[in-house]
Amino acid sequence: MRKISFALLFLVLTNCSGIKVLDPKRNIAEKVDTSKLYDQSFLQKINSVQDKHRKGKTDLALKELMSIKEDGLKPTEKASRKNLIGVMNFSKKNYDLASKEFDGALLMAKEDPYLEAQINLNLGSVYFKMGQNEKAHQVLSLVNYKNLQDGEAKKFHQLYALLSQQLGKKEESLSSTIRALDDKKTIREVSSEPRFAHVEELFQKLSNSEKVRLLEEFDQDNNVTIAYLAYKEAETAFRAGDQDKVKDFAEWIEKRYIDNPEVMNLLSGLVARNKNNSIKIDLRYLGIILPLSGEQKGLGERALAGIDIALENLIIDPTKKYRLEIKDSKGNPASGAFAVKDLVEVNNVSAIIGGLNSAEATKEYLEAKKYGVIFISLSKVLLPKEEKNHLLIEIPGSIESQVNHLFSNKMLGRLGSRPAILYPKTEIGESYANEFWRQSKKNNLGVTGLISFDVNQTDYRDPVKNILGIKFDREREEELSIVNDIASLESKRSIKRLQNLQPQIDFDWIFVPALPREVVQILPNFNYFDAFNLNYVGVPSWRSELMMNEGYRYGNVYFMDEFSGNQETSFSQAYYNKFNKQPNVVETIAFDSFKVLFDLIETNSNFESRQDLDVALTKKEILKGENGLWKLQDDIWMKDMSTFKIKREGIEDALL
Numbered sequence: 001m002r003k004i005s006f007a008l009l010f011l012v013l014t015n016c017s018g019i020k021v022l023d024p025k026r027n028i029a030e031k032v033d034t035s036k037l038y039d040q041s042f043l044q045k046i047n048s049v050q051d052k053h054r055k056g057k058t059d060l061a062l063k064e065l066m067s068i069k070e071d072g073l074k075p076t077e078k079a080s081r082k083n084l085i086g087v088m089n090f091s092k093k094n095y096d097l098a099s100k101e102f103d104g105a106l107l108m109a110k111e112d113p114y115l116e117a118q119i120n121l122n123l124g125s126v127y128f129k130m131g132q133n134e135k136a137h138q139v140l141s142l143v144n145y146k147n148l149q150d151g152e153a154k155k156f157h158q159l160y161a162l163l164s165q166q167l168g169k170k171e172e173s174l175s176s177t178i179r180a181l182d183d184k185k186t187i188r189e190v191s192s193e194p195r196f197a198h199v200e201e202l203f204q205k206l207s208n209s210e211k212v213r214l215l216e217e218f219d220q221d222n223n224v225t226i227a228y229l230a231y232k233e234a235e236t237a238f239r240a241g242d243q244d245k246v247k248d249f250a251e252w253i254e255k256r257y258i259d260n261p262e263v264m265n266l267l268s269g270l271v272a273r274n275k276n277n278s279i280k281i282d283l284r285y286l287g288i289i290l291p292l293s294g295e296q297k298g299l300g301e302r303a304l305a306g307i308d309i310a311l312e313n314l315i316i317d318p319t320k321k322y323r324l325e326i327k328d329s330k331g332n333p334a335s336g337a338f339a340v341k342d343l344v345e346v347n348n349v350s351a352i353i354g355g356l357n358s359a360e361a362t363k364e365y366l367e368a369k370k371y372g373v374i375f376i377s378l379s380k381v382l383l384p385k386e387e388k389n390h391l392l393i394e395i396p397g398s399i400e401s402q403v404n405h406l407f408s409n410k411m412l413g414r415l416g417s418r419p420a421i422l423y424p425k426t427e428i429g430e431s432y433a434n435e436f437w438r439q440s441k442k443n444n445l446g447v448t449g450l451i452s453f454d455v456n457q458t459d460y461r462d463p464v465k466n467i468l469g470i471k472f473d474r475e476r477e478e479e480l481s482i483v484n485d486i487a488s489l490e491s492k493r494s495i496k497r498l499q500n501l502q503p504q505i506d507f508d509w510i511f512v513p514a515l516p517r518e519v520v521q522i523l524p525n526f527n528y529f530d531a532f533n534l535n536y537v538g539v540p541s542w543r544s545e546l547m548m549n550e551g552y553r554y555g556n557v558y559f560m561d562e563f564s565g566n567q568e569t570s571f572s573q574a575y576y577n578k579f580n581k582q583p584n585v586v587e588t589i590a591f592d593s594f595k596v597l598f599d600l601i602e603t604n605s606n607f608e609s610r611q612d613l614d615v616a617l618t619k620k621e622i623l624k625g626e627n628g629l630w631k632l633q634d635d636i637w638m639k640d641m642s643t644f645k646i647k648r649e650g651i652e653d654a655l656l
Contacts, residue, residue, distance in 0.1 A: 273372030289354030306590030416508025420449030
């Protein structure tokens with residue numbers, strides 16, 4: 001099967017940028033028309049040389065290139081010839097010869113800005129390989145990177161950043177590293193890039209004047225990385241209570257990125273928080289949004305029962321009066337979002353608990369985010385990580401929490417570092433796949449399979465064949481032919497099914513974020529195609545009777561969930577005493593939602609504004625419920641997860 005590689009491109013500069021196949025009609029580099037700089041006959045010879053060089057016939061290519069006499073050539077043609085000779089010597093590690101050719105080429109390349117920039121990049125690369133870093137930096141400082149092709153410009157910025165860092169030029173290094181990320185067009189791509197953490201670290205070490213100078217340098221560029229850094233700086237100002245600075249950064253971002261919906265969406269949340277940060281609130285006045293009518297009425301009432309137990313058992317001090325403003329979502333996401341608006345604008349509650357299903361949770365959170373209000377979600381919010389922040393706490397354990405646990409050192413140490421994913425074509429399945437992709441890239445891991453399946457189908461053989469690499473017969477045609485010949489010889493001896501192509505198991509484990517009823521139909525297909533004893537990892541819903549009865553039959557079957565032993569808790573005792581039955585998941589999640597808020601509020605009941613509560617939440621770092629622990633990481637709350645293995649006799653903690 002084809003491998004999808006996320007290996008980080010680091011500065012392994014073993015080749016020169018090289019000369020491209022020249023086109024006499026190209027109009028590049030400051031819109032200079034270079035069509036008159038190269039004759040067609042010369043281009044044909046150069047392209048022939050290039051073709052041989054690409055095929056690894058460097059000696060033959062160099063011999064052919066040297067046979068092209070300089071007499072009668074135009075200056076740019078002479079420069080191109082010398083540049084290519086230098087490239088070939090570079091590839092043969094003849095650095096001294098290469099540098100001389102590049103030096104000579106520079107003298108004749110003035111008419112073609114693109115060629116001139118390319119030669120300077122090549123010369124800088126040679127000096128770098130020769131260990132002459134100061135000389136390499138000096139040469140590269142002459143390059144106008146805008147005259148380079150995108151790939152060459154990226155290489156230039158990477159090399160210039162490294163050299164600047166080694167020479168102690170921190171601003172130049174940071175600027176070039178940011179420009180090397182110019183191909184990242186979304187905040188998701190930027191935040192997933194392993195180098196961004198280094199960029200952010202360097203940026204924070206700059207003085208205020210240096211930060212301003214860096215932003216001004218990118219004033220005319222549409223670089224998403226710089227927009228994200230400016231946003232982060234605005235967030236820091238908000239937490240420091242500097243409203244004017246927040247406003248300045250917001251205006252700077254809006255002026256330059258008004259046409260970028262992702263950046264503007266991120267900014268709007270911060271602007272709302274800054275606008276509402278001084279509004280006085282009653283900390284103990286909370287909003288609750290649940291489906292109290294319609295098909296999900298029963299679930300809403302069960303959630304209220306969990307909150308009721310929290311009110312009775314957590315609030316021991318009678319002077320601490322909590323008020324609840326309860327709204328009926330009617331099981332409708334739009335109604336839930338309107339309820340959020342009402343709770344903030346009319347009731348001015350300090351925080352909101354809601355989102356009993358993912359559709360409602362997503363809509364309600366987006367509305368709460370507009371006002372900078374804390375939202376405690378009773379289910380997963382199906383949004384990219386970049387659209388979430390610390391004002392959202394997902395009690396059941398977010399998709400980010402689960403996938404973060406998947407790529408933890410403990411999990412990778414147990415299962416291996418070659419992951420694959422088989423996911424449903426649903427909104428939640430896509431959310432899992434996107435986060436899986438992001439985390440694998442962030443952790444510099446190669447994903448060996450990223451396959452989806454239709455939840456409406458009943459035959460899952462095709463997606464399983466796909467991930468096992470036995471669906472693409474044409475790619476293994478020769479092997480298939482041999483196997484079929486053997487099969488024809490043995491056909492009269494046996495009636496046993498013969499698997500034509502053996503599975504290509506190039507992964508250590510497969511993540512399957514699907515429901516139990518889908519999983520028990522999918523996993524048997526792996527055994528059917530002779531892929532036995534594989535490692536499968538699932539989601540919390542796998543803690544079900546169906547999976548307990550069937551899961552152990554298919555191989556090494558694991559699932560993630562919050563740790564919850566069978567021991568009784570103070571909540572379960574109180575619930576049983578009042579209702580004469582044990583609480584289920586809905587009641588427990590609802591209880592924890594209130595407990596998390598209660599602990600935050602009672603940490604310092606002198607808070608008076610939304611900003612006080614906002615900043616307190618960022619400083620909290622850890623939130624603890626009856627059945628879970630959340631840690632603030634990259635400005636979102638990650639719930640601690642555990643891994644369990646399904647065995648014939650039950651489940652066991654797989655990482656102990």
